[in-house]
Amino acid sequence: MKRILFPTDFSEVANNAFVHALELAKTLNGELIVLHSFELPVVDNQFFPENYMVIYESLELAQFDMFKDEIPKLRAIAEKRNLDKIKLTHRLMDGDLIFNIKKEIKEDNIDFVVMGTAGDSGWESFFLGSNSGNVISDIDIPMLCVPHDAPFCKIKTIGFTTRFRPKDKKALKRIIKIAHKTNAQIQCLYVKANESDVSDETIKEWKAEFANDHISFSVILSNEIKETILDFILQKDIDMVTMLTYKRGFFENLFHTSLTKKAANEFSIPVLAIPIE
Known part of the structure; x- marks a missing residue:
């Protein structure tokens, strides 16, 4: 239990x-x-x-x-x-x-x-x-x-941000267990910036491994990480988003003042922060 x-x-x-x-x-x-x-x-x-x-x-x-x-x-x-x-x-x-x-x-x-x-x-x-x-x-x-303004609603879609690292895979398997219990779909996002070192082969391997787990993988080319994540949440109608770091610097980066208060308010959904080793 x-x-x-x-x-x-x-x-x-x-x-x-x-x-x-x-x-x-x-x-x-x-x-x-x-x-x-x-x-x-x-x-x-x-x-x-x-x-x-x-x-x-x-x-x-x-x-x-x-x-x-x-x-x-x-x-x-x-x-x-x-x-x-x-x-x-x-x-x-x-x-x-x-x-x-x-x-x-x-x-x-x-x-x-x-x-x-x-x-x-x-x-x-x-x-x-x-x-x-x-x-x-x-x-x-x-x-x-x-x-504070996020009433509970049935979780139908879980967002999962990743950089396709081996340590991310462990967290994703954890989320899959939750998704199976709620019959939720997982929308997996990788924001591929210019300096990205993730190979197409790695992405293909992930897709093959999780082919039977109701996961959709999106790879978006962009150097605007935070804006891309927020757009993805809105477009995919995410009910809960998972982020694989809880370090304060990451969130300071993600929600810098370049995002307006209005934009931040549009995403009143729970965030599941999972520590990674």
Whole structure:
């Protein structure tokens, strides 16, 4: 059974991502671990020598009360979607968000992380300045990133960007398993720039190997990598796009200010970021 970690602050953005997490758990026959991480403020005890611990205890209690009140709301969301049979486990942790996520990944043998993102500029805001963007840079398991304005819809087409490297093939096989469970088609994209060193023979070998896996391969000649990817997503009606790197520099490149906020907003679909070795 796959284990999916869902960090949440119980906002509307997070609750929207929770639906995606539930549906992923259903697809993978998995379970969800709901994590709420909070940081207590730094209090200088020289100014509060007598009630120093009282302050911290009251803040921790407030977080616990909020956590206790919000969990039933998540269960109600699951029940409304007839997904209340999915196992939910809850974690309330003090400390840095990324540290706690990495700790949970290790201690609970997590397979996926699902996290929402807020912001007025869609993907651009997400990857360049949010907790989710920071997390994606620091973990070594797949993470499903859900924009705030992306309601769940059945995944019919999965986009997969590649450079036809051997390490990409391992990730593609992982996506094929998900696609088979959802009866989705995979649209594989390679943007071939002038300096490309991928041979036609390599591309033919890939097509032959995956001939029976409902995969369409597109090779587009262009030096405008980011624009080509976004055009491809729109033209192929992609429901979820897979990208084989979560390094922050890659996303800064992809969503540079040369893309307008309007363009970024047009692609409010989940992104599955898969780390590659």
